[in-house]
Amino acid sequence: MRNRLTEAVNNHKADYIEIRLENYESTHIRFQGKDMEKISSSQQMGGNIRALVKGKWGFVTFNGWDDLQEKARQAVDIATLIGDNVSYLTETEPVVELLLPECGHDFRKVSLKEKAAMMKNYSNIIINYSSKIQSSIINYSDRYTTVYFANSEGSYIKHERPYLSVHLTAIARNGDDVQMASESTGSTKGYDSAEQLSSLAQKTARRAVNLLRAESVQGGEYTVILDPVLAGVFIHEAFGHLSEADFLYEDPRMRNLMKLGKQVGPTELNVVDDGSLPGLLGSAKYDDEGVLTRKNYLIRDGILTGRLHCRETSARMGEELTGNARALNYHYKPIVRMTNTYIEQGKTPCKDLFNGIKKGIYARQFYGGNTTFEMYTFSAGEGYMIENGKISKPVRDITLTGNLFDTLYNIDGIGNDLKIIESGGGCGKGGQQPLPVTFGSPHIRIQKVIVGGSR
Amino acid sequence: MQQMIKKVKQKVNSGELFRAKFTTIPVEFEMNQLKAINVEESEGWALRVIQDKKIGFSSSTSKNQIDGMIDKALEVAQFGQVARFDFPEEIKDENEQKIKLYDESVQNRSISDMIEIGNKIVKHALAINTDLRCDAEISKQEGFVQYANTKGASFSYKKSLFSQSIMLQETKENDMMMLMESMQWGKTDLALDYLLNRLERKINWSKKIVSIESDSMPVIFTPKALLVLILPFISGLNGMIVNKKISPLQDKKNQLVCNSLFSMYSDGTVDYASGSAPYDDEGISMQRLPLIEKGILKNYYYDLQNAAEAGVKPTGNGLRPSFHSSPSPGVTNLIISEGKTSFQEMIKDIKEGIIVDQVLGLGQGNVLSGAFSNNVQLGFKIKNGKVVGRIKNVMIAGNAFEVIKNIVAVGDESRWVSGQYYFPHIYVKSISVSTKQ
Helix, strand or coil, rough: HHHHHHHHHHCCCCCEEEEEEEEEEEEEEEEEEEEEEEEEEEEEEEEEEEEECCCCHHHHHHHHCCCCCHHHHHHHHHHHHHCCCCCCCCCCCCCEEEEEEEECCCCHHHHHHHHHHHHHHHHHHHHCCCEEEEEEEEEEEEEEEEEEEEEECCEEEECCCCCCCEEEEEEEECCCEEEEEEEEEECCCCCCCCCCCCHHHHHHHHHHHHHHEECEECEEEEEEEECCHHHHHHHHHHHHHHHHHHHCCCHHHHHHHCCCCCCCCCCCCCEEEEEECCCCCCCECCCCCCCCCCCCEEEEEECCCCCEECCCHHHHHHCCCCEEEEEEEEEEEEECCCCEEEEECCCCHHHHHCCCCCCCEEEEEEEEEEEECEEEEEEEEEHHHHHHHHEEEEEECCCCCCEEHHHHCEEEEEEEEEEEEEECCCCCEEEEEEECEEEECCEEEEEEEEEEEEE | HHHHHHHHHCCCCCEEEEEEEEEEEEEEEEEEEEEEEEEEEEEEEEEEEEEEEEEEEEEEEEEHHHHHHHHHHHHCCCCCCCCCCCCCCCCCCCCCCCCCCCCHHHCCHHEEEEEEEEHHHHHHHHHCCCCCCCEEEEEEEEEEEEECCCCCCCHHHHHEEEEEEEEEEEECEEEEEEEEEEEEEEECCCHHHHHHHHHHHHHHHCCCCCCCCCCEEEECHHHCCCHHHHHHHHCCCHHHHHHCCCCCCCCCCEECCCCCCCCCCECCCCCCCCCCCCCCCCCCCCCEEEEECCCCCCCCCCCHHHHHHHHHCCCCCEEEECCCCEEEEECCCCCEECCEEEEHHHHCCCCCCCEEEEEEECCCCHHHCCEEEEEEEEEEEEEEEEEEEECEEEEEEEEEHHHHHHEEEEEECCCECCEEEECCCEEHHHHHHHHCC
């Protein structure tokens, strides 16, 4: 295999070429209510070749693994057609390595029958929780991917990546009012994580039923406390994406806005992206350009200290490599992505964060989040009013929004209960979705957050 | 295909093969410059079987895997959903001649032509304002879909798509304005100037940032922003959601569910639209299906399985989001009928209100319930019948099923959004708007 790949990328007139071949097998199971809705098995084999000529890229993707040299030539040809400048790429030590996963219970050895029975069990737990539960949706996915990577600088990496996710959704109904709650889990460690979700299924059903009782939140500006899930989503969505250098490197105004050394938050605030943490969804020894991953401080003591790079952005900005070039699969080129992103542990016990809040919102869990540069929005899956420092009635349909820089400054409490979340969802960017990542945080308190809602 | 179907027939009671093969060539511009050219080839095969009345499904990127696919599909079928339908014995080709999906102009458009279009877009953007950042993608796609089943029915068709998408961005200290427009069509005759003019108008409106008070007020949704209100209808009218009794629109057939100014169709028969085809992905002819007419709910949309479960005819909405997913109900092209009011007249009618053009967080809340709560990523304030500037840090929230009941006017000029939605401007009486105090 190594020879095939190496032959394909050598002897071309290009500044750089890389090839990535992938083979994957996957299983999907979907229950809706009592019924098996879908069950399927898929097998894919494909690859891509990326060539850099005088500063411009040619990128070819394909199914099957045939005619690799011809495809490399095609990538070089289209890059040559438009190349008109100098190529930038930070040097990295070529590596040759075979990476095997630390897989616990290999899901490929678990029968379909067993997987289906397990998901049916979760579906039943949800449906039987209450007469208010109208339906459930259980989505199980596993895939085992083998990736072969080689480049014209002599790197060759074979990497096996197991991935599994389970999404649990409970749908509660009262007349025309339909409410939904979801929980999920994702893992790179094998089938074990799919086996212990009974209490999560219970929790999902409970949340959906509770939403029926909750009133829609009243729109306005509030002091909010975010749980580790939502705070993690916030730091990923609102701040993390701005740290991705591919948005910045060519744009002088954006570079100015994200100038390193700038104070962006309170001195207690530390934010990290770390792809080298062992065994998490966003982890890998090397990124998809064969660069070693590492711990990167994005904010330290409230000061902007780092950002995330691929080899090209690192060279263009003259900053160190961080190991953040990632591709969803062989259909896509590696772009700058987060890995495991979190707010570091603070000092305040969680319960003290509530002290002194006259009227606020305790927002938990999430439906989703989105960002365009400095503007962010994310939706809570569950929430409560805070009145005079105490949690009071449940509220729903909570979407928080604001300007990132204002919001970071308005963080005035960081809890001491850091939690990293391994959810079954993932991050989306440039059509590459869902990329496995983790995010996390302790509970945090933020002043003056805009919440959308009725009036 | 036929040989493979023979193989399937030897081992399986009833089965169908679906194949999709497409080549896409996007030319990418980033930060006012040509950045990359991609050539993306993809091919996929999907096998769905009904064995002992149960459904099995497997897919692969290679036809050489057919034996493995059959074995997998049979294995999976042991635990599969009970089939309430069988594959069609005959596929009527009434649509095939009529609907135009493929045009050679797409294939003939050379990469250097596409680069030229990109350059023109960048040049135009910088002529509006030299401080703008312009990203663009010009893309051509062509390929085919093939289908055959063990009952002897089969179909195939070719399809082409040409698309142009533009993102403009202006960055100032603590303010970024982002504007996106795209067009997609089966032919290359996209009216670029029309799109550039629209961009220019919005950039001019954006120059001044104006403040707004939290309140309930009239809102005009542009075609691009209208999905905020339509997504809950897409999910609520889905036959599978209705069968599961989790749709707020169930049991409402032939009842008034919206303002009578509102009519919406799922129409897979529009020439060159990206959701069109002679058949859905299960071999049922696509049609113009009334979903809502003059505010009255006319139909839910179905695939074979869910139509059978509901005891109704399939509607030609059995779609596969990709070759490795089995069919489920989906909308083809969504068409909202045009009304009588121009965008200008809507603006003139408003004393104080907003135009919503782009939102953040589309579909991220509880879509099923109809609830929406979105940041207005790009929006404008109207004061005394005039657009006075751009608004920032503003949220709109409400329930789409309620809001659609309060339509004041429907625009007299629809346009294609993403090549699949033909939407007019919609002006609604009142939506809750929250902003900084």
